[in-house]
Amino acid sequence: MGTFAMLQPSDWQAIGLTLQLAGVTTLVLLLLATPIAWWLAFSSSRWRAIVQAIVAMPLVLPPTVLGFYLLLLLSNSFAFTFTGIVIGSVIYSLPFAVQPLHESFRTMGRRPLQIAASLGAGRWDQFRTIVLPLCRGGFVVAATLVFAHTLGEFGVILMIGGSIPGETQVLSVLIYDHTEALNYRAAHTLSLGMIAVAMLVLIIVYGRWSKSPLQLGSER
Amino acid sequence: MMYRLAALVFALLALFANSSALAKETxxxxxxxxxxxxxxxxxxxxxxxxxxxxxxxxxxxxxxxxxxxxxxxxxxxxxxxxxxxxxxxxxxxxxxxxxxxxxxGQLVLWHPQQHGDALDILRDAKRIALAQPRHAPYGKIAMRYLEQEFPDTDFTGRLVYGENVAQAAHRVYAGAVPLGFVALSQMLQLKIPESDYSVLTSVEPLxxxxxxxxxxxxxxxxxxxxxxxxxxxxxxxxxxxxxxxxxx
The missing domain is CATH 3.40.190.10 (Periplasmic binding protein-like II)
Incomplete structure (x- = not known):
């Protein structure tokens, strides 16, 4: 704890900004990824494979490709702003939200919904009382993975956000800046903090992942 | 769990949104x-x-x-x-x-691992750090210096490019590269002893x-x-x- 007392206000600013970015990205992605994952899980359209490929693209593409096109796209609008790096993060982490939800919707299947519908439950009712509880594990894993992945983002943010303190200088970028300034002590403190957080998050994720889908659904 | 997580995220967001709204002009x-x-x-x-x-x-x-x-x-x-x-x-x-x-600003050669004449050190160097000449001025004049002092030597393969002059200095500082072209200001900032670097006055200051x-x-x-x-x-x-x- 003593080492963290040595952090400068600019370090805390970056920590706050990073949490804010990860939080906003997680909320936006849960809203955006749910309908996409739903469609992927239940549609029989021939476009499914193509949509699935597009969603998985950020896993394969180097951050430079995303960063390059996003910079051109957002140039003189959202480039170098907080909104800009939120847009970048949402695209970059899209597969981390869609894939666990897709998996969890598929495991649930149509059956529970058909039963609910036959009992007269409306769409929103079905979602709230059937999908949310049954697929809670999927939502938690998606949210945790997106949050964690955004904490670790670097290349895209550096390209479309630069390194503007209080606006786009998130932790990963600040650590890079500290190493350039040869400020190794600050770089160590922040890096060790990130390692601890990453470890914690991954333990939470794997702790849940190892349970079977049925247990995930029925736990209270 | 979901609700608690969302509540926590919101609380954090509110906290940081408030703390960043200071009266000073940025x-x-x-x-x-x-x-x-x-x-x-x-x-x-x-x-x-x-x-x-x-x-x-x-x-x-x-x-x-x-x-x-x-x-x-x-x-x-x-x-x-x-x-x-x-x-x-x-x-x-x-x-x-x-x-x-x-x-x-002046270009220097930072050579913490060996002392002596910059030209001799460069001639035998296996790896030399410098900033990317395409977008970093100190990298650009470092290349100019090499071409001027060693017109017949091809340094390709020995040059390690950093994104900027701070990255070049970082490589030398960390000991990853034995010497590098950096800025005099960096040597003075780091309080490097004078014997560890040579100011290269044969190129025009930037x-x-x-x-x-x-x-x-x-x-x-x-x-x-x-x-x-x-x-x-x-x-x-x-x-x-x-x-x-x-x-x-």
Missing amino acids: VHIAAASSLRGPLEIIVGNFETQHPEYEVHISYAASGKLVAQVQHGAPYGLVLAAEPDYLEELHARQLTLSAPQHFSY PQAMALTKQAQSGARLLYSALLEDAAQQVLTDYGYIRYVAAE
């Missing part, structure tokens, strides 16, 4: 990586004298900063390690005036130049004037910069 400026040492002091003094401003500095290679401005980065003032990139901005009408020189951009507010303008005043000029000289003398 001044975003961009500076060449080599200027970090003196600029931290100059800006620190500026903020003491003008407590109504909070200056945020982004450091990168001069060429990168200029590219960022072209894409709409919010810097009111750009300090570059050479005037060319700013001329480019000026030609695109993104600055308020032609680049203003404010001092001259005119450090600045320009206000279209986004410049009062804070950026004040800082621009402050950089030409005696106090700031003294700090720059302390960091090995050659003083700027206004042409009559």
Whole structure:
């Protein structure tokens, strides 16, 4: 704890900004990824494979490709702003939200919904009382993975956000800046903090992942 | 679990949204990586004298900063390690005036692991760190120096490029590369003993130049004037910069 007392206000600013970015990205992605994952899980359209490929693209593409096109796209609008790096993060982490939800919707299947519908439950009712509880594990894993992945983002943010303190200088970028300034002590403190957080998050994720889908659904 | 997580995220967001809403006017400026040492002091003094401003500095290679401005980065003032990139901005009408020189920076060879003549050390060097010549002024003059002093030697394969001069220095500092072309200001900032580096005077010093951009507010303008005043000029000289003398 003593080492963290040595952090400068600019370090805390970056920590706050990073949490804010990860939080906003997680909320936006849960809203955006749910309908996409739903469609992927239940549609029989021939476009499914193509949509699935597009969603998985950020896993394969180097951050430079995303960063390059996003910079051109957002140039003189959202480039170098907080909104800009939120847009970048949402695209970059899209597969981390869609894939666990897709998996969890598929495991649930149509059956529970058909039963609910036959009992007269409306769409929103079905979602709230059937999908949310049954697929809670999927939502938690998606949210945790997106949050964690955004904490670790670097290349895209550096390209479309630069390194503007209080606006786009998130932790990963600040650590890079500290190493350039040869400020190794600050770089160590922040890096060790990130390692601890990453470890914690991954333990939470794997702790849940190892349970079977049925247990995930029925736990209270 | 979901609700608790969401509540926690919201609480954090609210906390940080409030804490960042300070009354001070934020001044975003961009500076060449080599200027970090003196600029931290100059800006620190500026903020003491003008407590109504909070200056945020982004450091990168001069060429990168200029590219960022072209894409709409919010810097009111750009300090570059050479005037060319700013001329480019000026030609695109993104600055308020032609680049203003404010001092001259010198190239050094940092060779902490061996002492002696820079030319001898370079001749036998296996790896040499330098900044990427395409967008970093100190990398550009390092290449010019090598071509000038060793016209018949091909250094390709021995050169290790950093994104900017701070990255080049970082490689040498960490011991990953035995020697590197860096800025004199960095040696003075790190208090490196004089025997560990050689000032390369056979290449022209780099005119450090600045320009206000279209986004410049009062804070950026004040800082621009402050950089030409005696106090700031003294700090720059302390960091090995050659003083700027206004042409009559």
